[in-house]
Amino acid sequence: MMGPVLAACLLIILSTAWISQANEALCKKDGGVCSCNNNKNSVDCSSKRLTAIPSNIPADTKKLLLGSNKLSSLPGMAFHGLNKLTYLNLQFNKLQALSAGVFDHLVSLDKLVLSDNQLKSLPPKIFDKLTKLTLLYLDQNKLQSLPHGVFDKLTELKTLTLYNNQLRRVPDGAFDSLSKLNRITLNDNPWDCTCNGIIYMAKWLKKKADEGLGGVDTAGCEKGGKAVLEITEKDAASDCVSPNTTTAIPIGTMTPASVIYDDIHEIKVPQENFQKFLGYQEPDHLPTQPQCLMSISGYLGLMMSLMLTSAAILYVFHFLKKA
Template sequence: MMGPVLAACLLIILSTAWISQANGALCKKDGGVCTCNDKTKSVDCSSKELTAIPSNIPTDTDRLVLQGNKLSSLPRTAFHGLNKLTYLDLDYNQLQTLPPGVFNQLNDLKTLNLLQNQLKSLPPGIFDKLTKLTDLQLYQNKLQSLPHGVFDKLTNLNKLWLQNNQLQSLPHGVFDKLTELKELSLSNNQLKRVPEGAFDFLEKLKMLQLQENPWDCSCRDILYLSNWIREKKGTVSNIEAAECDGGTKAVLEIAEEEAAEDCVYPNTTTAIPTTIITTLASSNDDDIPELPVPQENFQKFLGYQEPDHLPTQPQCLMSISGYLGLMMSLVLTSAAILYVIHSLKKA
């Protein structure tokens, strides 16, 4: 009877090894492009020359780093199933646009980094579901304007970085809902003025960067900014660095008689037809066409080639070594089962 007992023990050991191998293969460090850390729930895919986001990211991932790749576009469903994310880093890519709804499932996200891409505009409502966001990095893009109300739902935002873009104007009330904002950077843009009352609701603001903009100090519109800087001087840092176009004078030094002209500036805010806004607001996610995504780097990440089918569930697939180990475990398990059956028959 020792034969069947030993065989049964062997079967249990091999089954346990098979389960362990299957689970361990979810985040292999040796065969995939991305590095997965089960303890911290983080996935690091930085600087891997990816042209598409891997479809096999674990659903419980908390921190996802995709910086330093070659992402030029995102599918609308890029982050579907990743609703545990609190940190998403897309810095240093080649993103030219963001599809509407791409962040809609990231309700727990606190940090979103999009710096140094090629974004020229933002879709209306792109951040509306990110109500827990505290840090938004949009600097060093090519933004020329902002949609009305683009930040209205970000009522917990602490930091907003918009420097090094091409902003020519700001929508009226664009910062009114950001009552928790502490740091705001608008430096290195093309701003000539800000709307009346632009910063009136930012009661917790501690730092505001306004330098390196062509502030037009000949127009009466500059008086709001000039008076606001004088009032907040000493309580909000960096604001004194704002200078009139040409660097001839600081904005805070402008007197009312100097800004005598009633200037009219063209409205550079991108106008969205009402019918389009209504359609977008009423459409289901499934009605929005999905952008094509290049897939040439998927085989490298997955560890094997499967050209006609890519997994739809966002979980890490096994590398070649993990797959071979799993097959070996299956073979040994099958052999153990046959041995047990044979031993029982003899007994």
């Protein structure tokens, strides 16, 4: 009869095997979702046609690539447990809104890439926990406004991209906390230089231009051909009208069906220097079939491990009860 020590050892071995199988299901070469580099704590889930964040992302992951997929939303718990993550790339997806608090557990995050999505607004305080962030890419979205204080906690931020959105102005004080910023891009937005709501931004850009901040001259007025930093209070004498930059659009607001990208929509590729900075490489080809679920073999392996573990547990209880 198997002794209690041997039975306990069997239980530990089977439990470890089941946990290992669960983690490997994410990165298994013969049908898993992503590619993993354990030495660099990197998980690459790019270009997998994903409509949901994969499960079982290892807790020690530092670099997570989710670009070029079909993600339209992020659950509030999407990144819980990934407090060692320093780089998160969500570029080239179909994100229409962000859940409040979705990034709150990413306290070590250094770089966040949200470029090339369909975001029309940002929830208040969405970046408040990302106090170590040095790079934030929000370009090539549909942002119509920014909530008050959205960048207030990003005191380490060095690069901010907001180009190619639908911004007409920013709230007063929007950039005041960004004391370490050395690069900002603001071009291709319909900046309203007739409205007095642009005065804060004009004065801030002029001051930063004198200090040598890069990119301050990329903000151009929608009408008149002037740079925003050249605008005076006399130029912007009119009162502002909608959209109201002090209020974020409700989180649940969805993009109308008429403007949702379809599968063959041509996406504008970012500037080459940004791609090199991010280390992003366009894949040579897309998978031939969706891979957002674990392989059948992975499921069978998990079920077998679970059954063996349960049997070992029952055996140990039965042995101890008889003893």
